[in-house]
Amino acid sequence: xxxxxxxxxxxxxxxxxxxxxxxxxxxxxxxxxxxxxxxxxxxxxxxxxxxxxxxxxxxxxxxxxxxxxxxxxxxxxxxxxxxxxxxxxxxxxxxxxxxxxxxxxxxxxxxxxxxxxxxxxxxxxxxxxxxxxxxxxxxxxxxxxxxxxxxxxxxxxxxxxxxxxxxxxxxxxxxxxxxxxxxxxxxxxxxxxxxxxxxxxxxxxxxxxxxxxxxxxxxxxxxxxxxxxxxxxxxxxxxxxxxxxxxxxxxxxxxxxxxxxxxxxxxxxxxxxxxxxxxxxxxxxxxxxxxxxxxxxxxxxxxxxxxxxxxxxxxxxxxxxxxxxxxxxxxxxxxxxxxxxxxxxxxxxxxxxxxxxxxxxxxxxxxxxxxxxxxxxxxx
Ligand code: G3I
Numbered sequence: 001x002x003x004x005x006x007x008x009x010x011x012x013x014x015x016x017x018x019x020x021x022x023x024x025x026x027x028x029x030x031x032x033x034x035x036x037x038x039x040x041x042x043x044x045x046x047x048x049x050x051x052x053x054x055x056x057x058x059x060x061x062x063x064x065x066x067x068x069x070x071x072x073x074x075x076x077x078x079x080x081x082x083x084x085x086x087x088x089x090x091x092x093x094x095x096x097x098x099x100x101x102x103x104x105x106x107x108x109x110x111x112x113x114x115x116x117x118x119x120x121x122x123x124x125x126x127x128x129x130x131x132x133x134x135x136x137x138x139x140x141x142x143x144x145x146x147x148x149x150x151x152x153x154x155x156x157x158x159x160x161x162x163x164x165x166x167x168x169x170x171x172x173x174x175x176x177x178x179x180x181x182x183x184x185x186x187x188x189x190x191x192x193x194x195x196x197x198x199x200x201x202x203x204x205x206x207x208x209x210x211x212x213x214x215x216x217x218x219x220x221x222x223x224x225x226x227x228x229x230x231x232x233x234x235x236x237x238x239x240x241x242x243x244x245x246x247x248x249x250x251x252x253x254x255x256x257x258x259x260x261x262x263x264x265x266x267x268x269x270x271x272x273x274x275x276x277x278x279x280x281x282x283x284x285x286x287x288x289x290x291x292x293x294x295x296x297x298x299x300x301x302x303x304x305x306x307x308x309x310x311x312x313x314x315x316x317x318x319x320x321x322x323x324x325x326x327x328x329x330x331x332x333x334x335x336x337x338x339x340x341x342x343x344x345x346x347x348x349x350x351x352x353x354x355x356x357x358x359x360x361x362x363x364x365x366x367x368x369x370x371x372x373x374x375x376x377x378x379x380x
Contacts, residue, residue, distance in 0.1 A: 048373075059334065063109065064108050081117055121166065125167050126169065195236065251317050280314045
C-alpha cells in the first residue's frame, strides 16, 4: 500500500509549527533532525504515457471532434500513446452501403495518431449496435459473406495503421441463459459469426492483434461465460490474441479482487489483456436504473459537498484499479472512454445527468483521480 502523508493544508500547518518552534529555540530533542516534510502533489501531473510506460500504454477514446477541441487536445497529446475512435470506426460510420465506405473521419484519426506517436485501437468491426440494418438482410450465407467482406475491407484499408482490433464487441450474454448474447448476429449465423469475423480479420492483416471486447468482465458469472466462448474459439484454433475489458465502473463497484480475477483468467488462457473503456461514474445506480431507467441516483454535480465526496471516492477507486493493473504483466494497454469531463457518454446514460467519470476535469485539469494514480502519497 502507498505510504500516507499529509495533504497540503496539514503540510502548511506542520511547516508553520516547525517555524514557530525553531524561532523559539525549540524543535524537539537536541541533535534529532526533523524529518523532511514530504512535498505535496503538484498541480500538474507527469505524462501518464511516460509514468506507466513500464507497465502499459495509456489510451483515450475520442473522435476527431472530441480530440480537436481546446480542452481535450492538450490532454490527449500530453498523456496518451494510444487512441480509440469513440464512434468513427464503427460500421454505422464507415459502411455507407455494401462495398461503399466513408473513410474520411477515420482516416483523419489514423493520421492524427501517426503524427503524434499514438497507436490506434480499432473499435469495432462486429457489434449488435451501430451497424446498418442492411448488414442483416438476405440469407445466412449472404449475411456471413457481407460480414467477412466488411471485416476484410476495413482491416485491409487500415493495415499497418491499426495495431489491434476489437473484432467482436459485446458478444457475451448478460444472463445465464447462454454464453452468447442473443444478437442479430447470433440469430442469423449462430455462434460461428465470431469465428468468421476473427478469421477474416487475421487474413486481412496478420500483424494486427485481434480482440474480443466486452463489458462486465468484473462480474465473475459473466466472465465465466466469456471464458467459455474464448475456450471454444481456442479449441478450434481460431485466431484470438486478447480480451478487452471495458470497465465502465463506479466509485463502489467492482472490487479490485474481481478485476484482478478477470485479468488473471484471461492471462491464464495465454491471452493479452487490454482495459479498453475505463471510466468511473460518480453514481452507484441500482440495476433498475439500467433496466428501466427507474431509481437512478439524483444529479449531485450542483451540491459541492456531495460532489467533493464523490470525487474523493472516485480517486480512491481509480487508485485501487491502477494498483491492480500494475500487477499484471499481461495487461498491455489501459484506455479511458473519453479524454476529459467536458465530453462523456455518461452525461446521457443511463439518464441525462451531470457526470464526471474521467481523470481530467471539464477544463482539462487533472482531477484528484489523476493525482491518486500518479502520486502514491497523495491523499484525495
Ligand atoms: O451521428 C449522429 C448525429 O448525426 C446526430 O446528430 C446525433 C444526434 O443525437 O447522434 C449521432 O449519433 C450518436 C453517436 O453516438 C455519435 O455521437 C448516437 O445517437 C449515439 O447513440 C452514439 O452513442 C455512442 C454509443 O457507443 C452507441 O451505442 C457513444 O457516443 C459511445 O461512447 C458509445 O460507446 C460504447 C462503445 O462503443 C462500446 N462499449 C460501450 C460504450 C458506451 O456505450
